[in-house]
Amino acid sequence: MSTFRLYLWKEWREQRAALVALAILLPVLVALVGFQLPRGLATSTTFVGVVAALSVVLVLIVIGGELLGGDRRREVSWLERLPRGLSAAFPAKLLVFVATTAMALAAGLTLGFTVAELRGGFLGMSFQAERDLEHLLLTVGYALAVAPWAFATSAWCPRGPLALAAGALVACGLGLPLLVLPFTAYVPTAVELALGVTLFLAGALVSAWIGFTAQAHGASLRSIALRGGGSGCLAFAPLWGWGLVQLHERDALELGAPECEIEHAWVSRDGRVAVIEARMHFDHWASSPRSRTLWIDLERGDARELPIPNPSFHAAGSARKPGGLSEYTEFIIEGLDDTLVLDACTGQHLEPPSTGGYTEVSSAGLGVSYWGEDYEAVYHDPFLDLELGRAEAGIALGEAVWIGPEGWWIEGDGWRTFDPRSGTSEPAEWLVPLALPFDMLADGRLIGLLGDGSLGLADPRTRAVTPVLGARSAADVEILASDLQSRDERILADERAHYRLDATCGELSEIPLVPGDWPLRRLDDGDLVLLTSEGFVRLDAEEGTRTPLARFDAIRHAEVTP
Amino acid sequence: MNAIVRVDHLAKRFGKTPVLADVSFELPAHGVTVLLGANGEGKSTLLRLLLGLLKADAGSLEVLGLDPLKQPRALREQVAYVPDAPDNPAWMTPAELFHFLRPQYPLWRHERALALAKDWDVPLERPFKHLSRGQAARAMLAAALAQSPKLLLLDECFSGLDPVARRDLLGAFLGELAREEVATLLVTHDLDVAARVAERVLVLADGKILHQGSLDEVLKVDEEAARVQSRLLGLLERAQQKEVAA
Numbered sequence: 001m002s003t004f005r006l007y008l009w010k011e012w013r014e015q016r017a018a019l020v021a022l023a024i025l026l027p028v029l030v031a032l033v034g035f036q037l038p039r040g041l042a043t044s045t046t047f048v049g050v051v052a053a054l055s056v057v058l059v060l061i062v063i064g065g066e067l068l069g070g071d072r073r074r075e076v077s078w079l080e081r082l083p084r085g086l087s088a089a090f091p092a093k094l095l096v097f098v099a100t101t102a103m104a105l106a107a108g109l110t111l112g113f114t115v116a117e118l119r120g121g122f123l124g125m126s127f128q129a130e131r132d133l134e135h136l137l138l139t140v141g142y143a144l145a146v147a148p149w150a151f152a153t154s155a156w157c158p159r160g161p162l163a164l165a166a167g168a169l170v171a172c173g174l175g176l177p178l179l180v181l182p183f184t185a186y187v188p189t190a191v192e193l194a195l196g197v198t199l200f201l202a203g204a205l206v207s208a209w210i211g212f213t214a215q216a217h218g219a220s221l222r223s224i225a226l227r228g229g230g231s232g233c234l235a236f237a238p239l240w241g242w243g244l245v246q247l248h249e250r251d252a253l254e255l256g257a258p259e260c261e262i263e264h265a266w267v268s269r270d271g272r273v274a275v276i277e278a279r280m281h282f283d284h285w286a287s288s289p290r291s292r293t294l295w296i297d298l299e300r301g302d303a304r305e306l307p308i309p310n311p312s313f314h315a316a317g318s319a320r321k322p323g324g325l326s327e328y329t330e331f332i333i334e335g336l337d338d339t340l341v342l343d344a345c346t347g348q349h350l351e352p353p354s355t356g357g358y359t360e361v362s363s364a365g366l367g368v369s370y371w372g373e374d375y376e377a378v379y380h381d382p383f384l385d386l387e388l389g390r391a392e393a394g395i396a397l398g399e400a401v402w403i404g405p406e407g408w409w410i411e412g413d414g415w416r417t418f419d420p421r422s423g424t425s426e427p428a429e430w431l432v433p434l435a436l437p438f439d440m441l442a443d444g445r446l447i448g449l450l451g452d453g454s455l456g457l458a459d460p461r462t463r464a465v466t467p468v469l470g471a472r473s474a475a476d477v478e479i480l481a482s483d484l485q486s487r488d489e490r491i492l493a494d495e496r497a498h499y500r501l502d503a504t505c506g507e508l509s510e511i512p513l514v515p516g517d518w519p520l521r522r523l524d525d526g527d528l529v530l531l532t533s534e535g536f537v538r539l540d541a542e543e544g545t546r547t548p549l550a551r552f553d554a555i556r557h558a559e560v561t562p
Numbered sequence: 563m564n565a566i567v568r569v570d571h572l573a574k575r576f577g578k579t580p581v582l583a584d585v586s587f588e589l590p591a592h593g594v595t596v597l598l599g600a601n602g603e604g605k606s607t608l609l610r611l612l613l614g615l616l617k618a619d620a621g622s623l624e625v626l627g628l629d630p631l632k633q634p635r636a637l638r639e640q641v642a643y644v645p646d647a648p649d650n651p652a653w654m655t656p657a658e659l660f661h662f663l664r665p666q667y668p669l670w671r672h673e674r675a676l677a678l679a680k681d682w683d684v685p686l687e688r689p690f691k692h693l694s695r696g697q698a699a700r701a702m703l704a705a706a707l708a709q710s711p712k713l714l715l716l717d718e719c720f721s722g723l724d725p726v727a728r729r730d731l732l733g734a735f736l737g738e739l740a741r742e743e744v745a746t747l748l749v750t751h752d753l754d755v756a757a758r759v760a761e762r763v764l765v766l767a768d769g770k771i772l773h774q775g776s777l778d779e780v781l782k783v784d785e786e787a788a789r790v791q792s793r794l795l796g797l798l799e800r801a802q803q804k805e806v807a808a
Contacts, residue, residue: 006662013653078649081613083638083666218576218616 034115048112049139055108065160155211177243203235256552367403583769
């Protein structure tokens with residue numbers, strides 16, 4: 001007889017009585033419990049899963065947790081002084097552990113399904129919901145995950161139940177990356193999953209082997225535990241390394257990387273400061289990492305992260321806090337929880353409003369509108385320095401208001417004009433061709449789409465709507481880079497190209513942009529600040545020359561809290 | 563001397579407690595050597611060191627020309643060990659024990675094991691947990707002799723037996739031993755046993771081999787020996803009293 005079979009026979013002889021007892025006890029227990037439970041529960045996958053898991057746990061306590069430790073308490077010195085020493089006993093113990101655990105699982109599932117069938121029908125059990133099956137597999141999976149480590153820790157735990165507890169602790173503690181990452185939306189590849197499970201099992205095997213053989217030479221329990229546990233820790237080191245790398249990758253922001261998406265970007269009027277909101281997108285993360293807000297000094301090329309999660313931005317000069325218009329001339333970044341407010345241009349902290357947050361004041365032509373104290377829209381006419389409430393001006397909900405030097409234009413079912421001084425209004429039929437107004441220019445003309453989809457200008461002085469020469473059918477025309485301070489020029493884009501519109505004469509000229517260019521700001525000198533795949537670029541729109549402002553690879557991104 | 567065991571300045575401590583301080587001796591290839599010493603003097607520790615079951619803190623030892631720690635398998639195939647009480651699984655029967663040991667020792671003589679068991683009235687099919695102390699000791703001795711060892715280490719295996727059983731077992735064992743070419747190191751604190759079997763005596767006390775030679779030489783009455791004898795007898799008497807009390 002081979003040595004392996006010899007030791008297998010020894011293990012069988014030692015565990016025989018316990019196995020027989022379990023074979024009798026387990027069905028009785030499952031039947032007793034199964035027939036006492038409400039029918040709905042006893043015929044559920046939860047019941048089957050719990051029975052299978054508890055069967056595994058019971059076998060672990062009685063057999064699995066005693067295989068290695070039992071010898072230490074009984075005949076380890078006898079095994080040790082045999083010619084092949086302790087190591088010869090290990091393979092048989094491992095096989096008995098695997099076999100008894102598998103048998104427990106099979107017995108638990110069989111018993112669970114049988115009782116479920118007797119109580120009302122396993123065949124009637126609904127597996128339609130996939131999560132039922134997932135729940136069953138998860139319950140059983142956790143028990144099976146603990147099993148190898150209960151086996152390993154039994155080499156140095158005083159008793160089987162303690163080995164089960166220690167195994168659960170070790171498996172959950174050391175195997176944390178494997179257990180936690182999938183629940184934090186990480187989607188491992190098949191190779192990663194296989195490697196992780198292999199390391200998890202190999203770690204248990206190595207720990208069990210070292211813990212068992214460490215019992216030689218009269219080693220103390222502490223020494224055995226240190227060697228067995230320590231080797232387990234070492235086996236988990238690559239798993240932890242992998243987990244930390246993944247978490248670091250998730251937390252890192254690499255501007256310019258293909259996985260990095262810049263969701264929002266703003267540049268100060270002087271072109272010295274940019275603020276971007278960006279996040280990484282990885283195929284192996286089911287949900288994207290949190291977005292990050294960076295304050296970038298375009299002159300020096302360095303950046304710092306602003307601790308403002310999910311920021312909201314309020315455009316230049318139009319932010320209003322409760323109690324009055326903002327005094328800030330540039331834009332404001334505000335956290336959703338209203339606890340942190342920064343002047344994005346200077347990076348300085350601003351005192352958050354005592355109640356509510358900053359609200360962006362919507363443009364009403366060349367005036368502004370905001371919510372008054374009674375949450376009624378209030379319109380501010382800068383030419384008359386006059387404010388009127390919505391009801392006071394006779395403006396219905398859903399109507400758009402355009403405030404210019406020639407009066408107020410209101411677009412509802414049709415167009416009408418409104419004189420805020422007299423409070424009178426009259427229809428404006430000549431505005432009907434302007435189907436979709438976009439913006440009001442500095443001289444009070446209104447730019448928008450005409451009925452045929454082309455771009456047009458409505459002039460209050462001539463009371464006529466004329467098409468803008470050179471503009472294509474521009475269903476997708478959008479106005480980029482408009483702000484309240486510079487209304488004599490607009491940057492437009494349609495599906496073909498970008499244009500600059502000279503608002504004083506209504507002429508369009510094409511801007512030499514290439515795919516991937518994102519115009520962010522028209523500077524006072526007429527240059528454009530673009531965001532490209534390589535970083536921030538200053539573009540002379542007339543000459544077409546480009547000057548790099550800050551390259552992504554040169555931006556020194558430091559994790560700085562303001 | 564054609565030594566089968568060489569021990570040189572061996573030291574071993576457990577934690578902060580020194581057990582063996584400086585042990586040196588050699589064992590001849592034949593004959594029975596008795597290692598005498600009181601309880602707690604480190605006799606069993608010395609045997610475990612010889613088997614490679616413990617690591618020495620200092621000194622060197624060689625058994626059958628082998629390093630017990632580096633060549634444990636080769637050594638244990640040629641060295642038989644009988645503990646003071648059976649430490650094999652208690653559910654095993656002597657027949658199962660022989661069955662289990664048989665493939666592990668290249669020179670195992672199964673017929674001899676069965677014959678010895680029969681001659682010594684060992685119930686082959688009764689588990690060890692149901693055997694008397696004498697029956698269990700005889701089964702272990704039979705297993706040890708069946709290994710055809712070159713060195714036999716006996717650790718107080720005759721203690722705890724009633725005087726008649728001890729006398730019978732000793733007689734039978736010595737008879738069998740005479741047929742074997744084996745060196746024997748018998749650990750005991752029983753002077754009576756030592757007197758019956760010892761061709762050579764080692765006296766272990768204070769972590770050292772205080773004396774070695776024939777029993778007569780060790781117990782020879784001179785000024786030094788008287789002190790040794792007195793001390794030895796005192797130690798042995800105390801140990802026997804403990805045993806009786808137990």
